[in-house]
Amino acid sequence: MTLFAEIHAAVLSALDALAAEGALPAGLDTAAVAVEPPRDPAHGDMATNAAMVLAKPAGMKPRDIAEALAGRLMADPRIAGAEVAGPGFLNLRLTPDAWRGVVAAILAAGDAYGRSGMGQGRRVNVEYVSANPTGPLHVGHTRGAVFGDALASLLAFTGHDVTREYYINDGGAQVEVLARSVYLRYLEAHGQTVAFEDGTYPGDYLIEVGEALAAEVGDAYVGQPEETWLAEIRDFATDRMMELIREDLAALGVKMDVFYSEKSLYGTGRIEAALDDLRGKGLIYEGVLEPPKGKTPEDWEPRSQTLFKSTGYGDDVDRPVMKSDGSWTYFAPDIAYHYDKISRGFDELIDIFGADHGGYVKRMKAAVAALSGNRVPLDINLMQLVKLRRGDQELKMSKRAGTFVTLRDVVDMVGPDVTRFVMLTRKNDAPLDFDVDKVREQSKDNPVFYVQYAHARIQSVLRRAAEAGHFPGGPEDLAAIADPSELALVARLAHWPRMVEGAAEAHEPHRIAFYLYDLASEFHALWNKGNADPSLRFLQEDDPAATRGKLALIRSVAIVISNGLGILGVTPAEKM
Incomplete structure (x- = not known):
């Protein structure tokens, strides 16, 4: 149990005692009672809203409840002060021993500190990247890959059963364009001069694919009409592109559990089965949509289509699933794919999309709600x-891809650890500037360096201490953690478990990166204070017990940094 959970339990126990003695009505619902950090740290270490949420059902003034609760809590040896504030909030201050217990708990838990069973084994499918298999992953895919992978790790850390999944978009027209592009490179491999027209892909990454095709089939396709080679080259090229994508993901440290092919939905009855499910619920019908906004009657041709009644589940308009010519819309296989996920027994689905898919959100949510009831x-x-960026210059083109910067370009420039951390220094719905020069700086302004440096500094101290025969101590040595700056660092460590759960609940892995930066900042500040005040140094030559206590403190910091970086998929630095 974490310190916040312990104090929350103490508050509930005190409320029960007040009810038992008649100071509060019996049977009050305490589900909304919370213990959290106060908005202003000057007000105390923790605060509870107990009096505010219980006043109305108890028929009492909030301050009266808060004062009675404060009296009860002051009997708890962990509580140094309980002050009623405003209309009835109760601010609590904890004793140094209460904070020192956090260090002992971290050392005892090690890698498990901060893990929780919040997810209760709920099965969660996280689908991310899912790029068209027409070329290498670009820098935009990199952000989605890092976000999705970190979110999956965060959910696993909090007790969810997570499946990482990649949806291969190999069922649309873009893979036929890929096949034609590879055919041109295949002709090049046979010495012909070709021109990339009609939207074909000119990137150099297809040169090797064309050469590999030539090595496999010889000149069998040279001079042949498209219908004789399109299907075979499409499959060959898609397989080669997925090999490339897997290699790119591996370079970033991303490993998928499932690669699901869109093509597997066609001709197998899966699309029909999903739509039949919706039809059975009265949600598929033949109709004519209103003209889109901005269209005039002169340039709008109304036509009958097969529609999904997505407006019944919060969408703005009903959505076509079959065109008037009988072919599927792009939405139809996506419905079938999510129907398959639901059929596999997942309790929750998470999709990571590019910003250009914003218009797809409502219809996809409507489909999943309808399919799953x-x-x-x-x-x-x-x-x-x-x-x-590189300073003031924006990087827009890769030598290999020709038209965009690839994931591999970024990893080759700064490494996977830096790439992953920097991609999580902004919330996913905010644009991100990635300056490849800035992330190489050794300064506080470079968050990944600052966090890594904190871990490396701690490891250096622990190595030097071990060489001198000093090791982190146990609970009996923690009295040396007494300075306000040391206790403030412990308080930051105490926030880790609740912060992890909050980040997991909100699906916001960037909170981990923010927390680690703040933790590193407090550690570096303590280090700098030790340069001026010898009593704050971690190695106390004349006081072995104090040394053991201070080593226990910084060892607990290293554990939390390591656990946090592990969620982000970043390797903690041992030396710098």
Whole structure:
């Protein structure tokens, strides 16, 4: 149990005691009673809203409840002060021993500190990246890959059963364009001069694919009409592109559990089955949509289509699933794909989309709600754009891809750890400037360096201490943690478990990166104070017990940094 949970339990126990003695009515619902950090740290270490939420059902003034509760809590040896504020909030101050217990708990838990069973084994499918298999992943895909992977790790850390999934968009026209592009490179491999026209992909990454095709089939396709080679080259090219994408993801430290092919939905009855499910619920019908906004009657041709009644589940308009010519819309296989996820027994679905998919959110949520009978929630997170810079210059083109900066370009420039951390220094729905020069700086303004440096500094101290025969101590040595700056650092460590749960609940892994930066800042501040005040140094030559206590403190900091970086997929630095 964490310190916040312990104090929350103490508050509930005190309320029970007040009810038992008749100071409060019996049977009050305390579900809304919370213990949290106060908005202003000057007001105390923790605050409870107990008096505010219980006043009305108890028929009492909030301050009267708060004062009675304060009297009860002052009997708790962990509580140094209880002060009623405003209309009835209760601010609490904890004893140094209460904070020192956090250090002992971290050392005892180690890698498990901050883990929780909040998820209760709920099965969650996190789908991310899901780029068209037509080329290497670009810098925008990088952000989605990092966000999705960190979110999956965060959910696993909090007790969810997580499946990482990539949806291969290999069922649309873009893979036929890929096949034609590879055919041109195949002709090049046979010495012909070609021109990339009609939207074909000119990137150099297809040169090797064309050469590999030539090595496999010889000149069998040279001079042949498209219908004789399109299907075979499409499959060959898609497989090669997915090999490239897997390699790119591996370079970033991303490993998927499932690669799901869109093409597997066609001709197998899966799309029909999903739509039949909706039809059975009266949600599929033949109709004519109103003209889109901005269209005039002269340039709008009304036509009958097969529609999904998505307005019944919060969408703005009903959505076509079949065109008037009998072919599927892009939405139809996406419905079938999510129907498959629901059929696999997931309790929650999370999709990571690019910013250009914002118009898809309502219809996809409507489809999942309809298919699952509102049982399975779908959360869609949109990734805003990434601008890759080198100082004032924006980087827009890759030598290999020709038209964009690739994931591999970024990893090759700064490494996977830096790439992953920086991609999480902004909330996913905010644009991100990624300055490749800035992230190489060794300064406080470079968050990944600052956090890594804190861990490396601690490891250096622990190594030097071990060489001198000093090691982190146990609870009996923690009295040396007494200075306000040391206790403030412990208080930051105490926030870790509740912060993790909050980040997981909100699906916001960037909170982990923010927390680690704040924790590193407090550690570095304590380090700097030790340069001026010898009593704050971690190695006390004449006081082995104090040394053991201070080493226990910084060891607990290293554990939390390591646990946090582990969620982000970043390797903690041992030396710098």
